[in-house]
Amino acid sequence: xxxxxxxxxxxxxxxxxxxxxxxxxxxxxxxxxxxxxxxxxxxxxxxxxxxxxxxxxxxxxxxxxxxxxxxxxxxxxxxxxxxxxxxxxxxxxxxxxxxxxxxxxxxxxxxxxxxxxxxxxxxxxxxxxxxxxxxxxxxxxxxxxxxxxxxxxxxxxxxxxxxxxxxxxxxxxxxxxxxxxxxxxxxxxxxxxxxxxxxxxxxxxxxxxxxxxxxxxxxxxxxxxxxxxxxxxxxxxxxxxxxxxxxxxxxxxxxxxxxxxxxxxxxxxxxxxxxxxxxxxxxxxxxxxxxxxxxxxxxxxxxxxxxxxxxxxxxxxxxxxxxxxxxxxxxxxxxxxxxxxxxxxxxxxxxxxxxxxxxx
Amino acid sequence: xxxxxxxxxxxxxxxxxxxxxxxxxxxxxxxxxxxxxxxxxxxxxxxxxxxxxxxxxxxxxxxxxxxxxxxxxxxxxxxxxxxxxxxxxxxxxxxxxxxxxxxxxxxxxxxxxxxxxxxxxxxxxxxxxxxxxxxxxxxxxxxxxxxxxxxxxxxxxxxxxxxxxxxxxxxxxxxxxx
Numbered sequence: 001x002x003x004x005x006x007x008x009x010x011x012x013x014x015x016x017x018x019x020x021x022x023x024x025x026x027x028x029x030x031x032x033x034x035x036x037x038x039x040x041x042x043x044x045x046x047x048x049x050x051x052x053x054x055x056x057x058x059x060x061x062x063x064x065x066x067x068x069x070x071x072x073x074x075x076x077x078x079x080x081x082x083x084x085x086x087x088x089x090x091x092x093x094x095x096x097x098x099x100x101x102x103x104x105x106x107x108x109x110x111x112x113x114x115x116x117x118x119x120x121x122x123x124x125x126x127x128x129x130x131x132x133x134x135x136x137x138x139x140x141x142x143x144x145x146x147x148x149x150x151x152x153x154x155x156x157x158x159x160x161x162x163x164x165x166x167x168x169x170x171x172x173x174x175x176x177x178x179x180x181x182x183x184x185x186x187x188x189x190x191x192x193x194x195x196x197x198x199x200x201x202x203x204x205x206x207x208x209x210x211x212x213x214x215x216x217x218x219x220x221x222x223x224x225x226x227x228x229x230x231x232x233x234x235x236x237x238x239x240x241x242x243x244x245x246x247x248x249x250x251x252x253x254x255x256x257x258x259x260x261x262x263x264x265x266x267x268x269x270x271x272x273x274x275x276x277x278x279x280x281x282x283x284x285x286x287x288x289x290x291x292x293x294x295x296x297x298x299x300x301x302x303x304x305x306x307x308x309x310x311x312x313x314x315x316x317x318x319x320x321x322x323x324x325x326x327x328x329x330x331x332x333x334x335x336x337x338x339x340x341x342x343x344x345x346x347x348x349x350x351x352x353x354x355x356x357x358x359x360x
Numbered sequence: 361x362x363x364x365x366x367x368x369x370x371x372x373x374x375x376x377x378x379x380x381x382x383x384x385x386x387x388x389x390x391x392x393x394x395x396x397x398x399x400x401x402x403x404x405x406x407x408x409x410x411x412x413x414x415x416x417x418x419x420x421x422x423x424x425x426x427x428x429x430x431x432x433x434x435x436x437x438x439x440x441x442x443x444x445x446x447x448x449x450x451x452x453x454x455x456x457x458x459x460x461x462x463x464x465x466x467x468x469x470x471x472x473x474x475x476x477x478x479x480x481x482x483x484x485x486x487x488x489x490x491x492x493x494x495x496x497x498x499x500x501x502x503x504x505x506x507x508x509x510x511x512x513x514x515x516x517x518x519x520x521x522x523x524x525x526x527x528x529x530x531x532x533x534x535x536x537x538x
Contacts, residue, residue, distance in 0.1 A: 104458070108506065130458055130465045133476040144458065151462035152506040167506065185466030190488040196501055197463040204462075204503045212466050259467030259475040 002325045007031070009334035013094025014122060016177075024161065024207065025179035027124025028096040028328055029068040033208065033237045038293060038321050039300030041068040041098065041210065041239060042312050046080035055081070055089045058309065063095075064329035065313040065322075068125060070210070070302070073100040076258070077137025084118050091122035094330055098181065098210075099123045104131030107147035108156060112166055115157055119176030127181040127210060128153040132259055150182055151204045158205030180205050185212040186223035187262035195226040198236070208237040210302040215245075215263045217291050224297050233297030240292045243304040244285040244311060247277040282311055282318075289319040383436045383455070384481070390450040390490035390497075393434075397446065404517060408524035416522065424515040441511030441519075447499035449490025456483040461504045464488075 008028055010017050016026040023030055032039045042062045047054035062069055071086035087097040099118050101111060115126065130150045134142045148156060156167050157180055164175045182201040186194050198209065214220050220240065227233055245251045245263070248271040255263045267284065274280030289301050301321065305312050316322060326332070386393055411419055424439075431437030431452075435445060438454035444461060445452060453461045457476040464484035467475030472485040491497035 130460060132467065133457060135476055146458045146460070147509075148506050149458070149460040149462050150465075151503050155503060156506065183466060185468075188464070188466055188468040189470070189472045189482070190464065190468070190485045193463065193484070193488040200462060200501060200503050260465075262470065 002323075003332060003335055004028075004326065004328050006335050008328055009332075010094075013330060014092050016122060016124075023179075025124040025177050027068075027179055029098065029125050030179040030207075032067045032327075033299055037067075037325060038323070039067045039237070039239060040065065040316055040321065040327070041070060041300065041302045042066045042309070043070045043072060043302070043304040043306070044086065045306060045309060046072055046075075046083070046086055048080055050081070052089050055086055056093065059090060059095060061310050062312060064327060064331075065316045066303070067300075067327050068096050068098050070098040070100055070127065073102040073129070073131070074105055074137070075100075075102075075132065077104065077132045077134045077139065077142075079138060084114050084121075084123075087118055087123045088121040094328070096125065096328070097123060098125040098127050100127045100129055101153065102129045102131030103146050103148045103150065103153055104134065104144055107145055108167055111148065111153065112156065112160060115160060115176055115178070116172070119178060124177065125179045125181060125208075126157060127183065128157065128206070129183055136259060151201055154180060154182060154201060154204035154206055179207055181208040181210060182206040183211065184209050185260050187212055187214065187216055187219055188260050191219075191222070194223060195230060195232065198227065199230060199232055202232060202236050206236055208239060208299075210239045211241045212260050213241045213243050213262075213304065214288060214292065215267050217288070219262070220292070221295060224295050228297050237299040238297060239300040239302040240295075240298055241302045241304055242285055242288050242292065243306065244278075244308050244315065245271060245281040246308060247281065248272040282315055286315050286318045289315065289321055293319070293321050382433060383452070384486065386434045387449055387451045387486045387490040391493045391495070393450045394446065394494045394496065401520060404520050405524040408521045411521050412525055416518065419521075420515065420518055423518050423521075424513075427515050427517050439513050439515075440507060441514035441516060442508060443516035444504060446494075446496065447491075447502065447504065448484075449487040449492070449494060449497060449500060451483050451487035451490050453483060453487065459507070460484065461507060463500075 007018050007020060008031060017028065019026060020031065023034065029039065029041065044058055044062070047058065059069055069090060071083040071090070072080070073083040074080065083100050087099045090097040101114070106114070128150045130146070134140055134144045157176070157178060159165060159167060160172060161175050161178055164172045166172065184194060184198050184201070201209070227238070245254070245267070248268050251263050251268050251271060254261050270284060271277050271280055292298055292301055303312050303315065428437070428439055435450065435452045436455050437452050440454050453459065457474065458465055464482055465475065468482045468485060469475065469478065472482055474480045474482050487500065491500040
């Protein structure tokens with residue numbers, strides 16, 4: 001078992017991690033990716049509740065198996081606990097949450113305020129999204145805001161972080177230290193535009209990408225070939241979206257009703273042919289993770305196991321992508337660092353000396 | 361039920377399926393539109409001093425009306441006041457129900473239609489096609505800044521005219537309470 005290095009631990013679980021040169025955040029996800037590890041992130045299904053315990057219960061199944069936990073922001077245009085609040089709860093217990101921001105629900109005033117607030121609460125990663133249309137959720141009568149789009153949202157947050165100012169030019173005294181992400185869907189038309197669109201997002205500030213569900217490896221290969229030709233894999237960490245399908249029926253339903261999900265007929269046929277469709281869905285997901293890992297330029301996977309979150313650990317384990325690496329969890333003790341201990345001893349000696357001097 | 365839109369200038373009717381044709385004809389002829397606009401922009405620039413003599417304030421309303429009528433017919437223009445057509449393959453991005461100005465969302469259907477309006481071709485699928493036909497089509501690859509909602513309903517043509525004129529002396533700032 002390979003444990004996380006010492007600088008992946010703060011003094012307390014809720015403290016920001018020590019600074020590392022060349023890093024824009026003090027979060028664990030960026031460290032794992034920059035170390036060249038194959039990263040795993042997972043999506044948390046937000047509760048329809050005001051009880052923090054529900055958030056803690058839902059994240060518990062991921063602990064020790066993922067490097068980041070995405071808190072969705074009204075995904076599918078449905079109301080749930082807010083992403084900022086979920087992230088704040090998660091940082092309290094030491095998790096490394098990814099704050100999803102959807103342009104559908106807030107204008108630039110609300111968004112910039114939330115970004116500062118989230119960073120103050122210890123959030124280190126953001127995912128900039130346009131958001132699903134309001135027609136797809138439980139509040140179709142809502143006003144779709146869409147003041148910014150995902151690309152201009154990236155520009156906005158980068159301005160806040162790197163230039164220490166709001167979009168208006170007004171100064172920010174302490175900038176948000178964030179690792180910035182965006183989404184891409186290689187599986188939706190216009191296919192030739194998708195890599196170019198990715199380049200646009202990278203130019204706007206994206207440092208990592210989490211894609212839509214991948215069930216079509218050839219289509220992903222085609223996308224990644226172009227991405228590599230453009231040299232984009234050198235500039236951005238790409239995490240490919242995966243998830244288990246509970247049954248052929250679910251797959252058909254998702255294909256017809258969830259925006260942007262592409263599931264080839266062969267996948268549905270494979271599920272239909274299986275005795276235990278749920279088990280086959282998990283096996284399919286593991287197979288996909290293993291195939292995705294082999295694609296050059298891919299830095300990790302993003303597991304979206306909606307209402308099957310309890311299988312994420314098992315699938316990550318079975319895929320073997322962590323290669324014995326143990327992502328952070330609360331029960332891990334930071335490895336003892338000799339330098340640290342020496343410094344600590346010296347400090348203690350100096351303190352004792354000072355006390356003695358004062359007493360004498 | 362009227363179709364909801366994120367961005368709709370006052371007085372602009374909701375989409376009608378029979379209006380699609382001309383908008384799509386325009387993107388299909390993006391190259392021609394590009395040439396036409398290049399000539400038009402040069403003309404505007406040349407006429408700028410004359411426009412200044414006539415009085416820009418006086419011209420504002422009629423020019424805006426003509427722009428609204430012409431671009432409304434050709435592109436279903438929504439008068440965002442900061443026209444992006446040259447960077448979007450002559451497909452007006454404000455017709456996107458999410459008013460995305462930088463590219464398609466992830467919800468585009470396999471047949472190339474919109475996530476929100478299943479019967480409408482995605483504005484950005486058309487934009488990409490249009491841009492590939494244009495000489496300066498690669499402008500679609502440059503990130504567009506956040507939209508300025510103050511300019512909504514105003515004329516881009518007048519902005520072109522103003523840009524062609526020598527900078528006017530800055531008005532002295534009013535005293536507070538004056």
